[in-house]
Structure formats: C-alpha cells, structure tokens
Amino acid sequence: MACFLVPAAEAVVTTIAAKVMKSKEVNPETVKVQIDGEGLVEAEKLSFSKKLGWLNKLLWGGSGLLAFEHVWHGEVVPWFPFLTAASNPTDAAEMLQEMSTVGVTMAVLVTAVWAGMLAVSSVIEKKAQKALPAKN
Template identity: 45%
Template sequence: MACFTVPLAEAVVLTAVKKIAFKRNADSVINEAEMTKNQKIAVLKEKFRILEKMLYGGSFLLAVEHLYHGEISLVPPFLTAMKNPAEIPEMLREMATVGVGMALLTTVVWAAGIGISALVKNLKKKSADGIGLSGAAV
C-alpha cells in the first residue's frame, strides 16, 4: 500500500542532511595520499549520493508498481487505503514492517558495498606496496 513512502522519506531526509552538512563543492580526487579535506568531503558526499540514488530509485519503482496494481490513485487522497478509515491501521502496519525493512535493507546493502569497496582498495594498495595477501613481503 504505502511501503514505498518509508525509503522515500529516508531519501528526503538524507538529501536535506547532506545539503546542510556539505555546503561546499570540492574538486575532483587525484590521489588518496594527496587528498585535501575538501576532496575527502567530496568522496564522502559521493558515497551518500549513491545511497540517495538507491533509495529514490527503489521508491520510484515501488510507486510505479503500486500504481499499476491500483493501490495508488492520481487524485487525492492518492493512497487507496486512505479512502476507507478501516484500512488505515493495516497501511500503517505495512509501512512499519515492510517499509522500514526495505529502507534498512537498502542502507545495509549500501554500507556493505562501501565496506567491500574499501577492503578491495586496501588489498590493492597492499599488493602494490609489495605485501602479498599472506602478509609476507614479496
């Protein structure tokens, strides 16, 4: 019914927080060792942009799916569950369970992707420095 609104709300909050926290635009990143504070902020901002895209994209696709199945109308109150007061508790329960679950899963998958990316980057850096995966010098 309205489960897509929870990831959408997370995306809107993330966008607002990102705009407040990162007011400056940073230059492009050249080398991690030579990164300035602004460049590190730009990298962090890019990571949050990826989460934003995941949340907005998923919410959009779910909204289209709900529209297709007739759970959303293009006239107020937009959510068909809002037309019948008896259906509102069921809608809120779905938002609290399915919607929150989807938002949390999306955020966990994003965090895992960022963590794996950092791990691979560190492994590449170690192998470039002459240290193998076993920790012994090559």
C-alpha cells in the same frame, strides 16, 4: 499499500544530508594508486557525500519504480488523498501496519546493502594503497 513511502522518506533525508556534506567538504583527499595497469597516478579519493549518493540513488530508484507498481494496482491515485487505503480508517490502519513492517524492512535492507558496499569499497581502497610500497 504504501510501503514505498518509508524508503522514499529516507531518500529525502539522505539527499539533504549528502547536499549538506558536499557543501562542507573542502579539499578531497588525494592518493597515489595504480589504475588499469598504468603507472602510479594521483587520484582523488571518493568523498563520503558521493558514497552517500549511492544510497540516494538506490532509494529513489527503488521507491520510484515501486510507486509505479502501486499505481498499477490502484493503490495510488492522482486525486486526494492519493492513497486509496487512506480513505477509510480500517484500510488506513492496515496501511500503517504494512509501512511499519514491509516498508521499514525495505529501508533497512537497502541501507544494509549500501553499508556492505561501503565496507567492500573501503577494503579495495586500503588494498590499492597497501600494494604500492611493495611494488616501488
């Protein structure tokens, strides 16, 4: 009905947060790592705002394509109130129920997957830096 609105709302918040963080970041942390089997190269560590960008892209991409599905099913229309379920109280209650269950779960799952990506990338970064002293 309108479950995509929950991840879309999260996307708005995380996009603003990423912009604020980016404006406050000064110098990116630089480290020496071995990339592509080349020698040691000085590389900038990916900032948190860029990693937050991954979540933004997942949320915007997903909710955008889901919005299209809702247009396909006639649940979103180009005239007021834009959501067909919002035109009568019974459907509106059902819509809010769906947003609070399916919509919230969607936002939580996408965020959990992003958290997993953060954890994996952190392990890869640490491994790349740990491997250096042994090789030199």
